[in-house]
Amino acid sequence: MNHNGLQRYFSPNHFRLLRAVLYGALAVVALFIVFPLSAQDTESKKKVDIISADVIRSLDYNGKTINRLIGNVQLMHNGALMYCDSAYLFSSSEFEAYSRIVIVKDATYLYGDLLEYDGNTNIAKVRGKIVRLFDSTATLRTQHLDFNTKENIGHFFNGGTIDNNSNILESLNGHYYSNDKLFVFADSVELHNETYDIKSNSGTYNTRTDVVTFTSYSNIWHKDGFLSCDYGWYDKARDYFHFSKNAYVQSKEQEIWADSIFYDRLAGKSDLYGNIQILDTVQQAIAFGGEGHSFDNPRRATLTKNPSVAYYTYEDGKADTLFIRADTLKFITAQNPAFYKKDTIATNDSIAPIIAEKKDSTSRFGTLGKLRRGNENFPTDDSLAIANDSLAVVDSTLISELSGIISPPNDTIIISANDTITIQEEIPILQKEEENISELADSATIIATADTISIQEETPSLISKEENNNELAPIADTVATAAIDSTIRQVFAFFNARAYRQDVQAACDSFAYSSLDSLGRMFGKPIMWNNNQQITANQIHFLSDADKKKMIRADFLESAFIISHEQDTFYNQIKGRDMIGHFRDNDLHLLDVVGGAQTVYYLQEDSVVANGNIAESTTMKIILNKQKIQYIKYITKPDIVVYPLDQFPQEKAILKGFEWRDSERPKSRWEICTETARPSQRQESQAFTKPTFPITERINAIK
Numbered sequence: 001m002n003h004n005g006l007q008r009y010f011s012p013n014h015f016r017l018l019r020a021v022l023y024g025a026l027a028v029v030a031l032f033i034v035f036p037l038s039a040q041d042t043e044s045k046k047k048v049d050i051i052s053a054d055v056i057r058s059l060d061y062n063g064k065t066i067n068r069l070i071g072n073v074q075l076m077h078n079g080a081l082m083y084c085d086s087a088y089l090f091s092s093s094e095f096e097a098y099s100r101i102v103i104v105k106d107a108t109y110l111y112g113d114l115l116e117y118d119g120n121t122n123i124a125k126v127r128g129k130i131v132r133l134f135d136s137t138a139t140l141r142t143q144h145l146d147f148n149t150k151e152n153i154g155h156f157f158n159g160g161t162i163d164n165n166s167n168i169l170e171s172l173n174g175h176y177y178s179n180d181k182l183f184v185f186a187d188s189v190e191l192h193n194e195t196y197d198i199k200s201n202s203g204t205y206n207t208r209t210d211v212v213t214f215t216s217y218s219n220i221w222h223k224d225g226f227l228s229c230d231y232g233w234y235d236k237a238r239d240y241f242h243f244s245k246n247a248y249v250q251s252k253e254q255e256i257w258a259d260s261i262f263y264d265r266l267a268g269k270s271d272l273y274g275n276i277q278i279l280d281t282v283q284q285a286i287a288f289g290g291e292g293h294s295f296d297n298p299r300r301a302t303l304t305k306n307p308s309v310a311y312y313t314y315e316d317g318k319a320d321t322l323f324i325r326a327d328t329l330k331f332i333t334a335q336n337p338a339f340y341k342k343d344t345i346a347t348n349d350s351i352a353p354i355i356a357e358k359k360d361s362t363s364r365f366g367t368l369g370k371l372r373r374g375n376e377n378f379p380t381d382d383s384l385a386i387a388n389d390s391l392a393v394v395d396s397t398l399i400s401e402l403s404g405i406i407s408p409p410n411d412t413i414i415i416s417a418n419d420t421i422t423i424q425e426e427i428p429i430l431q432k433e434e435e436n437i438s439e440l441a442d443s444a445t446i447i448a449t450a451d452t453i454s455i456q457e458e459t460p461s462l463i464s465k466e467e468n469n470n471e472l473a474p475i476a477d478t479v480a481t482a483a484i485d486s487t488i489r490q491v492f493a494f495f496n497a498r499a500y501r502q503d504v505q506a507a508c509d510s511f512a513y514s515s516l517d518s519l520g521r522m523f524g525k526p527i528m529w530n531n532n533q534q535i536t537a538n539q540i541h542f543l544s545d546a547d548k549k550k551m552i553r554a555d556f557l558e559s560a561f562i563i564s565h566e567q568d569t570f571y572n573q574i575k576g577r578d579m580i581g582h583f584r585d586n587d588l589h590l591l592d593v594v595g596g597a598q599t600v601y602y603l604q605e606d607s608v609v610a611n612g613n614i615a616e617s618t619t620m621k622i623i624l625n626k627q628k629i630q631y632i633k634y635i636t637k638p639d640i641v642v643y644p645l646d647q648f649p650q651e652k653a654i655l656k657g658f659e660w661r662d663s664e665r666p667k668s669r670w671e672i673c674t675e676t677a678r679p680s681q682r683q684e685s686q687a688f689t690k691p692t693f694p695i696t697e698r699i700n701a702i703k
Helices: 003-009 012-046 367-374 390-397 423-432 682-686 694-700
Strands: 049-052 055-061 064-077 080-089 094-105 108-118 123-134 139-148 153-156 160-163 168-171 173-177 182-192 196-206 211-214 218-222 225-229 231-235 240-250 254-264 269-280 285-295 299-304 308-315 318-325 328-335 413-415 443-448 453-456 487-494 497-500 504-508 510-514 519-523 527-530 533-536 539-545 550-567 570-584 587-605 608-625 628-635 639-644
Touching: 064 094, 080 108, 094 123, 108 139, 123 153, 139 694, 160 694, 168 196, 168 694, 285 328, 504 519, 550 587, 550 608, 570 608, 587 628
Parallel strands: none
Antiparallel strands: 049 064, 055 064, 064 080, 080 094, 094 108, 108 123, 123 139, 139 153, 139 160, 153 173, 160 168, 168 182, 173 182, 182 196, 196 211, 196 218, 211 231, 218 225, 225 240, 231 240, 240 254, 254 269, 269 285, 285 299, 285 308, 299 328, 308 318, 318 497, 328 487, 443 453, 443 628, 487 510, 497 504, 504 527, 510 519, 519 539, 527 533, 533 550, 539 550, 550 570, 570 587, 587 608, 608 628, 608 639
16 A cells, blocks of 8 residues: 555545654564664674594583583683683683683793683683793783783783893783783782893783883882883893982992983983983082983083083081083093003193194294184083083182282381371382382382381292293193093083182183193183172183093183272272183182283272272282282383372273173072982982892792
């Protein structure tokens, strides 16, 4: 009957209702037809297929009929082929198997003594004296393992160990993901290979990629030291490490902290990122930065992103720290070729070629003259550099306390400021009569004390033979012979270099030091401050004794200028083409001013400025005591005038080139380094015990 026929007997509304009822009935019929088919499909998926058995017997078990399979039994489910000597099939999806259990799924092989299998959950529970799971590259041994034949996932508990010929890895519990060839470990994880030992609470091992990952706090021991982190991984094929989340590395000489550390052992390269701190107890230095890169052979490292270094010393129970920063800090440590020569070499060979060559005949400073004339630009290669000896070096670069004490001679003639002959007149009178006074023909000395001014004849006994020479010796001539060091340590501080210690501060564009010649160099408007003194020059070089960590000499080359704030608007000034500073126990005690020497110096009476001294000479020597000029020896026809303060010519109060740069001076260490040092973890880490592999030992003992 078609719709038109039905419409003859039903109204339109009745017809629509009837049509809906018919369609609903058809849907119900379809549901009853499809559902049994779906249920049958589900049941078939749960069913375990019997592939073979020598004997199959039906038995009555608790009122149920079960099948016993005996001899060469083979069963299959989810593509997993299961072998055993005998089995009880309790239903189409559940069985127990005994003796010589083998499960094969893809490239995974599982061996045991007892198997309980449930096709409803796809779980094979394998037990035995030793349960073994093989994939293509590794073997898991345990006594309790559950394997999901559908998902190809195994779960072991109560202890398991993996051996793949290069790694031994054990834990109390874990999983094996066959599809991904991935072992996941939890609880009391211990790992060993020829490179390192690990103790952790969780981790993974991918047998396909040979990558080990540790996902919780882990302690790691290797031949070079110890490290720890909260997360990391090791790629054995590439010999590549990554540590992050509180990463800490310890070697014989250093402790390193960072947010993230990458180490390529084959390339000998390390990359550090975030909150870096490097503690070097041998060099007594702590370095900080946001990013760092280092290489082995030769050892070299670079720190960037607000890097800084703190060099600390302990002397007589007192601690002193020098802080240095720059846009980039670079450290290099390399073997000294001279040390490894087979033939015996002279002691002098230990001095770097840069200072050991013959004096330049065209320069009073020999090699330094060459440096001054031809090396104005800061070097950009690795030929210079300094390592953690920077403490001594930069310590040197920052002139320390001026506390050398040299007493004036006994025959000093004292002229009181109250004498009838005024100071202003006294010096010119002597100069006019210099042809009659041979002793003062070529030199004169002003001795400045708090209350007196003295004029002194030149006294050779006060100054050494070397210091009496108008032509000053190059730095190399002052170096004492020393044993050759086996290593060369170098450092660069590139751009915006700054330094701070409580008594000295310094700034320049770039700085370099090398232990090869024990010479530090400052470039790019170098400046330093010592208490109330400011010292500038186009270049500043320092010679130090790296072993004793003492300054020997400092050269201020080209446009050297010393300014000290005496009182109010009064500034003591010393100017010359070059200045050579000599040190005793890290204190500047003698300063040679060479070429166009000029001074403006104010003298006090009862702590009040009373007189001013203006002097010029080709060369002069200055003796210092407690940051004060004790006396000045003017050499070669000095021109000296001393004025009472009320007669001092103001147009001569400031020497040409005067620049007071106090605004550039670091006022505290926090302007150099904003980091707070972490305490050493060396003692704590030494208390940790290395892996002992108790699970592996227990399983190995089972026969």
